[in-house]
Amino acid sequence: MADRVHPIPAPPSRRSDHQPPPTGDANATAADATTSAPTETTPLQEQPPYPSFNQRPLSPPPGTYIVQIPKDQVLRVPPPDRARRYKKLAARPARRRLLRRACCFSLAAVLLLILLAAAFVGAVYLIFRPRSPTFSVSSLSIHGLDTLSSSSSSSSLSPELDAAVRADNGRNRRVIIDYRGGGSVTVSYAGERLATGPWPAFRQAARNVTVFAVAMRGNGVRLTEEQTKQLAAEQAAGDVPMVVEAVVPVRLRFGGTLLRTWTVDVKATCDVAVDRLAANATAVNRGCKVKVKPLWWWR
Known part of the structure; x- marks a missing residue:
């Protein structure tokens, strides 16, 4: 059975925007059209111009060159002559980050150790409350200076002094003091050293008072004429000032524990x-x- 084909009416023609206005016969034709039956017509919308696929690309102007390089070579593969420098520059930020992290970790560890040590020392101080001992000279026996006179001021002296030193640790309730060996005691007059002797090594318990004797000896001591006259005048007045100095290495022990300080x-x-x-x-x-x-x- 054959298909029936119906003719499609032709679309109305578009009038050009620049078409001249109708004159003469055109007016008559328009009048005849108005007398005929009216028909509704809808103008077709203008379609945008479609690009032509047959157009050739524009050629560059003379003197202009276009070089096309693959993207992976531009971003990832450096030139062969600069590959080594590229590797060094690429690895430099990673080394800097590692160095910064190592420095930060080291500084944080040092600060943490300092804080822990300070907290430990503070806790020990608050628990034991250490105090320094007090010292005094109970007696002082002098030999070799009683015959001193202005006439013998230029001669050398060999004085001998025996002192009784009193060490008091009564302010410490739970702190033991170890007096180490190597300490010394010196007696001087007007800035001139007269005699020197060793400090004995012993351990002093808490709340203890210890009195010990120190023998000091001097050799080749010479006093100036002015010092000799001053010493004779002070002896006549019954008031001869002297200075006793002691330098002793000490170590503290806290209670019955093994906790102790270094030697100071x-x-x-x-x-x-x-x-x-x-x-x-x-x-x-x-x-x-x-x-x-x-x-x-x-203190």
Whole structure:
């Protein structure tokens, strides 16, 4: 059975925008059209011009060149002559990051250790409350200076002094003091050293008072004429000032535990006055000062 084909009416023609206005016969034709039956017509919308696929690409102007390089070679593969430098520059930021991290970790570890040590020292100080001992000179026996006169001021002297030193650890309730060997005691007059002797090594318990004897000897001591006259005048007045200095290595032990400090040097300076330069001289203490540089809180 054959298909029936119906003709499609032709679309109305579009009038050009620049078409001249109708004149003459055109007016008559328009009048005839108005007398005929009216018909509804809808103008076709203008379609955008479609690109032509047959157009050839524009050729570049003379003197202009276009070089096409694959993208992977531009971004990833450096030139062969700069490959080594590229690797060094690419690895430099990673090394810097590692170095910064290592420095930060090291600084944080050091700060943490300092904080822990400070907290430990603070806890020990609050628990035991360590205090420095007090010192005084109970007596001072002098030999070799009683025959001193202005006529013999140019001769050398060999004085001998025996002192009784009193060490008091009564302010510490739970702290034991170990006086190590190697300490010394010195007696001087007007800045001139007269004699020196060793400090004995012993352990002093908490709340303990210890009195011990120190033998000091001097050799080749020479006093100036002015010092000799001053010493004779002070002996006549019954007030001869002297300075007793002691430098002792000390270590602290806290209670019955194994906790102890490192060895530090304790320097004690005592001002003493005697009434005569003789064996039975009477010593009067005028005060002692104790200094411990590493343990500034130990007073």
